[in-house]
Amino acid sequence: MREGDRYHELLPAIVICVLDKPLFKEIPHLHIDFRLRDPFGNVLTDDLQVHLLELTKLAVTRENLSTATVEQQWAYFLLNADKLTIEEIREIFPESEFAEAAGVLEVIKKTPEQMDHYISRLKYQMDEVSRLESTRIEALQEGALKGRDEGLQAGLKEGLKEGEKRGELIGRIKTFQELLGITEPLHDQLSDFDFGQLAELCEQLRLQLRSRHAN
Numbered sequence: 001m002r003e004g005d006r007y008h009e010l011l012p013a014i015v016i017c018v019l020d021k022p023l024f025k026e027i028p029h030l031h032i033d034f035r036l037r038d039p040f041g042n043v044l045t046d047d048l049q050v051h052l053l054e055l056t057k058l059a060v061t062r063e064n065l066s067t068a069t070v071e072q073q074w075a076y077f078l079l080n081a082d083k084l085t086i087e088e089i090r091e092i093f094p095e096s097e098f099a100e101a102a103g104v105l106e107v108i109k110k111t112p113e114q115m116d117h118y119i120s121r122l123k124y125q126m127d128e129v130s131r132l133e134s135t136r137i138e139a140l141q142e143g144a145l146k147g148r149d150e151g152l153q154a155g156l157k158e159g160l161k162e163g164e165k166r167g168e169l170i171g172r173i174k175t176f177q178e179l180l181g182i183t184e185p186l187h188d189q190l191s192d193f194d195f196g197q198l199a200e201l202c203e204q205l206r207l208q209l210r211s212r213h214a215n
Helices: 070-083 086-092 096-108 112-145 150-180 195-214
Strands: 013-019 031-037 043-054
Touching: 043 070, 070 096, 086 096, 096 150, 096 195, 112 150, 150 195
Parallel strands: 013 043
Antiparallel strands: 031 043
């Protein structure tokens, strides 16, 4: 924060560490969650979190992966992705998040120029989410200055959540378009789509990608 900034502009600091060697051998859990707590376990705030995912503690195999938790599935993915083909990854993990991660692996394996393009696109997605958030915060401040009631503030908070979801959907759509070699619709056109249209287009592209790799 800078001098004079409002405290509600301070965002949570969340760290996720993926470890290939255990840092806490005496703790059997795959996922360890550190927060600011007192000796009785009461959490002071969620604004500072450190999450450890210790991969060597994974007790899940490919045979029982379908009943595993989300943390266990991601740990298995991180441990075995380099040993699997993209087709095998999509077969084992049908969820769109894993399909997107598999697409990232494809990009990483390509040329430095393609990798630079991928990083630039990710930066654009993060900038888009940040822009939407700044717009909602400015609206919230303006509403407060005008003395509007708590109902308006709640509405602005919901608007921020919707903006973040729109940014995430647009990011996924652009990823699927790149993997499919599709250029339309352009980003400016996507900005005019409502949330339902974005969600429908994202699902259509995801199914196209799955169908292509299935064939």
